[in-house]
Amino acid sequence: MPWDPSGLPDAHGRTVVITGANAGVGYFTAEQLAGAGARVILACRDQERAEAAIAAVRRRVRGANVTAMPLDVTSRPSIDAAADSLLELGRVDALVLNAGMVHPPRKRATDEYGNELVLSTNVLGHFRLVARSLPVLEATPGARVVWLGSLASRLGRLHPDDLQLERSYTAWRAYSRSKIAAQVAGFELDRRLRAARSGAASIVVHPGYSTSGRTPGIRGVNQPSRAKRFADNLQAAWTQGKDHGAWAPVRAVLDPDVSGGDHLGPAEWTKGRPVHAPVTRASRSPRQGRLLWPLLEEAADQPFVVGGAGAASDA
Numbered sequence: 151m152p153w154d155p156s157g158l159p160d161a162h163g164r165t166v167v168i169t170g171a172n173a174g175v176g177y178f179t180a181e182q183l184a185g186a187g188a189r190v191i192l193a194c195r196d197q198e199r200a201e202a203a204i205a206a207v208r209r210r211v212r213g214a215n216v217t218a219m220p221l222d223v224t225s226r227p228s229i230d231a232a233a234d235s236l237l238e239l240g241r242v243d244a245l246v247l248n249a250g251m252v253h254p255p256r257k258r259a260t261d262e263y264g265n266e267l268v269l270s271t272n273v274l275g276h277f278r279l280v281a282r283s284l285p286v287l288e289a290t291p292g293a294r295v296v297w298l299g300s301l302a303s304r305l306g307r308l309h310p311d312d313l314q315l316e317r318s319y320t321a322w323r324a325y326s327r328s329k330i331a332a333q334v335a336g337f338e339l340d341r342r343l344r345a346a347r348s349g350a351a352s353i354v355v356h357p358g359y360s361t362s363g364r365t366p367g368i369r370g371v372n373q374p375s376r377a378k379r380f381a382d383n384l385q386a387a388w389t390q391g392k393d394h395g396a397w398a399p400v401r402a403v404l405d406p407d408v409s410g411g412d413h414l415g416p417a418e419w420t421k422g423r424p425v426h427a428p429v430t431r432a433s434r435s436p437r438q439g440r441l442l443w444p445l446l447e448e449a450a451d452q453p454f455v456v457g458g459a460g461a462a463s464d465a
């Protein structure tokens with residue numbers, strides 16, 4: 151049976167944490183999972199925006215079990231506090247690493263630790279968060295970590311010797327590099343979890359090409375201008391709303407037939423039902439994974455050992 155995004159399995163009893171869930175794909179992932187009965191926690195950097203999103207989910211999903219926790223993925227104290235909160239929950243069935251900077255600055259910028267800002271936002275904060283919350287994920291049977299990749303990963307290359315783009319920054323390269331790194335890290339985590347015989351799984355998804363002008367208007371969450379609606383609708387043939395962009399992460403959280411190491415995306419590349427989708431060989435490369443992992447550990451200032459010091463990735 152093909153996966154039906156409008157007929158989700160019952161998710162009562164599951165706890166799902168979604169980063170950057172006050173807008174876009176993250177918001178709709180939260181709304182759809184709440185609609186299936188999951189307890190959903192929106193991990194957001196701005197309390198007002200988080201509250202607006204909670205109010206919207208409650209308006210649109212009767213009886214939704216939804217709360218917020220503070221998280222700025224570029225701030226280590228914030229990440230560490232969020233990880234502590236996850237450990238205290240005692241159960242996390244899925245952690246969706248959605249927060250992202252999708253419009254990088256034209257000029258290279260850095261976070262307060264000196265890391266290039268797009269890498270910091272789209273990869274390093276999540277890497278640190280997962281490393282620190284792994285005990286609760288491993289204690290929850292069948293827990294899943296879901297990474298947001300992108301078709302943009304097809305249009306660039308990862309250069310481990312210039313991961314921070316000190317020599318070659320452009321806005322486009324920064325985004326594409328960050329999404330390649332997220333995918334490589336997601337598949338490498340899967341190999342490390344398997345090698346350690348962990349019960350947790352790591353899955354990579356992408357939402358195709360999802361624009362806010364093709365997305366339902368929701369007060370406090372998605373209020374595009376008329377001009378934006380008009381412009382986005384001109385691209386309707388190859389785009390979709392962010393509500394449909396959420397289908398792949400939602401499937402990655404809920405489908406019992408999805409396993410660690412799977413890659414999901416829209417059936418028609420940029421839009422459509424969420425299906426098992428092809429991904430670049432470089433993203434799946436164990437060699438790239440082995441190269442990247444210690445660089446992420448160093449940049450995030452976070453050792454990330456799965457299953458004890460002896461565990462290693464497959465050759």
Ligand SMILES: NC(=O)c1ccc[n+]([C@@H]2O[C@H](COP(=O)([O-])OP(=O)(O)OC[C@H]3O[C@@H](n4cnc5c(N)ncnc54)[C@H](OP(=O)(O)O)[C@@H]3O)[C@@H](O)[C@H]2O)c1
Nearest residue numbers: 170172173174175195222223224248249250298300359360
């Ligand atoms: N839309 C697409 O076509 C597309 C395609 C491929 C991949 N993706 C990926 O899908 C994810 C969501 O994209 P989107 O289109 O939904 O983007 P979006 O509408 O711009 O939403 C991004 C979310 O991330 C949050 N965020 C940004 N920086 C953050 C930080 N430092 N700490 C915590 N949260 C932060 C934003 O919060 P604020 O409201 O506080 O800024 C917002 O909630 C991203 O990872 C993106 O790379 C999207």
